[in-house]
Amino acid sequence: MYLKNAWYVAAWTHELGEELAERTILGTSILLYRKGNGEAVAIGNLCPHRFAPLHMGRRIGDTVQCNYHGMVFGESGHCVLNPHRGGVISPAMKVAAYPVLERNGAIWIWMGEANAADEAMLPDFDCYSAPGFKTIRGMMDVAANYELIADNLLDLTHAEFLHDGALSSEAITISKLETLEAGSTIWANRWCPNGDAAPVWSQIQERVMGVDPAKPIDHWLYMRWDAPGHLLLDVGITEPGNPREEGAWVFTGHHLTPVSPTRTLYYWTVVRNHGVDDPEIEAFWQGSIDYAFAVQDKPMIEAQQAMIGDRQVEDLNPVAIPADLAGAKARRMLSRLRTAEAKGEGRPPLGGAALHDLLAKTAKSANPVLPVV
Amino acid sequence: MYLKNAWYVAAWTHELGEELAERTILGTSILLYRKGNGEAVAIGNLCPHRFAPLHMGRRIGDTVQCNYHGMVFGESGHCVLNPHRGGVISPAMKVAAYPVLERNGAIWIWMGEANAADEAMLPDFDCYSAPGFKTIRGMMDVAANYELIADNLLDLTHAEFLHDGALSSEAITISKLETLEAGSTIWANRWCPNGDAAPVWSQIQERVMGVDPAKPIDHWLYMRWDAPGHLLLDVGITEPGNPREEGAWVFTGHHLTPVSPTRTLYYWTVVRNHGVDDPEIEAFWQGSIDYAFAVQDKPMIEAQQAMIGDRQVEDLNPVAIPADLAGAKARRMLSRLRTAEAKGEGRPPLGGAALHDLLAKTAKSANPVLPVV
């Protein structure tokens, strides 16, 4: 059902402090905490003795004591203290230990075999920490399957209808969707030169770039998908023919962590190269994204899930349109990866290596500046 | 599970205005709206593209646009506009279209094969619009199977216990239940001459007819059932031997629309020939019926459903009493109709044609005035 040999976002860095925290990921209850040196630890949350949740326990140094019968577990998942008479520790008294990485403000957890954990499978989100950019982060609890959310992100034509035009323009509507695949990475790119900006971007055009919003601009939307559900939209506007870095440039990150087949924790970012110290610009992007995600996308995707119910969307014979192309590719890729995992086969590499070459073919601006990702 | 080739009440006429409306009927989500000319339309509510609910969309003339990706559907259920690049419309891009009738203040929907829709299968509720009568309408959302509600209505002896005597009398208790069948229609009739009126009717006897409530009256209760769950109680009091139209005459209509096996939208009416312009009489009937339905019947039927749970009442070996006769006949008829439908066989006609002859045999008043139905 889920791809297990993969990195998921378990939490934002700032969400995990000194307290014990619990997250249910892929239906499994996970205990998260930080050691004294600040390193994040993720282990199974169910005490193997009688299945009391460890997150109701207490920290003892870098270990955690179950608050029911006092078993103490360390970051390896092994019981390190049995406080009961005798104190013998069965080798079976252990919980799973999950490899964890902390990178670019997120705590990433590997949900499969620990010895298969592979940093090379972590998609590149270095733009979250790129100099000259400022990152806003949020999280939404969505009552829907994570693939329905990926569908939404991989077809931005929905903006014209669901986002009431705020994020759409005629230039986007008439643009051609170009999809690319490299390794297990998929891009869904739209290049919209010399047209009107979408209304949200018109405000940026005027307020940030100081350009009359009636004037045409070059607009680009490049969406990158990596399994199991990590998306990065490279989006911005620049004056026609100008290099992109002279324009207003934004990345939005989307990390979909399944709680269950019908519930997803959706971690998102907005990363901008403009007004990085300007609280009004900060509030503008925070408000625009909150509204688009929480007020427009979330209710629709949750309604879609409610209509689909316990069924699989593919089993309902959906009628495809061309705009579904990238979403369909991502679903097929994920399905292939799950099948390969079930057969014990390896996973193709991420498409990072081939990125620049591939993007160069589609980056049609007169002076293309390739994204930093 | 459900009879599909049948008319159900989808809404009262006054419930459907300019807004898009959703009703779940027989487990299927239905979109209801009115065209510019006022005609009601019912089509499937799930966009065939990705199953977003159309009722979250918007009206465009007499069509409806999905608010997720912009597909537009007309009253035939076919997609009439694909706003995406290319604009090709797959023949599969369509939703079901349900035949609809608007009659006597109700919007009736045919849930089966559209080409099998047959107005002759619509039971006669013309009394809702009869001259000299005034109709009150309401709706209750009941957490119970619709057949449990029909059971309730087809055995009015429950009034003695559940309605605390307000709607019962010794004359009703000792009356003989006469059941009649004609086509697929069933009657459960009680003729109670020259006895005390039930307490609610005693008030009408005094306030409307101006007759000392200590005096005996003729009382009749004729309940008609039609599949799948349309009932009409023809009930009233008149001075002994007098024609019925000289007395206080009421019809109560009951339309049971299954949402799921354990939830029903119960549309009801009270139609009276007296005090049609008198707000006190209006309030009297509104209050009496609200109390009887919402405070007395609903909690009992919902408790019954809670005790039965997911099981079928027949599988629990209920112990029958003679008063169950009409309810049992209705359950058997509905079961026969469902079996016939599953086999592709036709449905027997409604019993309207044979009504007057049959009723004449049981209408025992000295001067029987046959009901208008």
Next chain:
Amino acid sequence: MYLKNAWYVAAWTHELGEELAERTILGTSILLYRKGNGEAVAIGNLCPHRFAPLHMGRRIGDTVQCNYHGMVFGESGHCVLNPHRGGVISPAMKVAAYPVLERNGAIWIWMGEANAADEAMLPDFDCYSAPGFKTIRGMMDVAANYELIADNLLDLTHAEFLHDGALSSEAITISKLETLEAGSTIWANRWCPNGDAAPVWSQIQERVMGVDPAKPIDHWLYMRWDAPGHLLLDVGITEPGNPREEGAWVFTGHHLTPVSPTRTLYYWTVVRNHGVDDPEIEAFWQGSIDYAFAVQDKPMIEAQQAMIGDRQVEDLNPVAIPADLAGAKARRMLSRLRTAEAKGEGRPPLGGAALHDLLAKTAKSANPVLPVV
């Protein structure tokens, strides 16, 4: 799933007054009421006619009338009046009648074959009514399987962790768990001589016994378990070597009545031999027990159940520790009794007869006073 030929607590004596009451026990809805002479009656709550719940009905003398169609049932469960025309009563028109005993302030119900009901299977809780003792009673509705609660009670080492030390001491921690079995009864006993009292008991040591809490005391905790879920903790402190009745002596009773596999009504008592007329001591024990049960045990056991979900704890391969010994014995005994019941075999006697001999072997105080139980 449940042991049926056994006594369960249906209610405390004071909970059942003149009103009809409903309790769901082992998944079965039961009607409880008192006859005019005060005797408690327990019969099936579902009217066999159409499964309306009888507890929504009304008392008529020592019988109960269903409020839907008026069937009247007596304490034997048979219908004694059919108020409908004809009045014939089918022999099938009856509900189950459950043997009931009222003893020591509790109403006990036998959920199995009525003719197998055996008072000898009722564990001895005469201490609730013992002279010189005062009993406090309560009830908690716990969202967990009853065997998880028995596990909790049969391993008091959890006090050190879950009860934050209030109910634990080093003397208890280092004491040896002695388990005894006689018939189907199991004891889990700890004898902790000449040590510190647990903090809650230290307060009793000072306030009730007038002894400096820094001085050592003899402390005993003897837990008795009887199927299906009746536990009695005989616990107290006395000055070293002194007879127990000269100390502060408490019994806590625990009666676990399954509502469903994941919900239990937990009836509890605290019975003390000290400060029986002192409202401060009463409040002290009431508060200590409320806090320990409702604030500490209940959330942990419910969290444990939530983690286990619909699964059986045994199927999850729990890793045992020595402190589980008594709980494991109780689970095995209950499993044996269920298997024997399913095969139609008899049940071993309660261990009451062998109690004094067995306890004498483990009662290590210089002057053992055997519990009154």
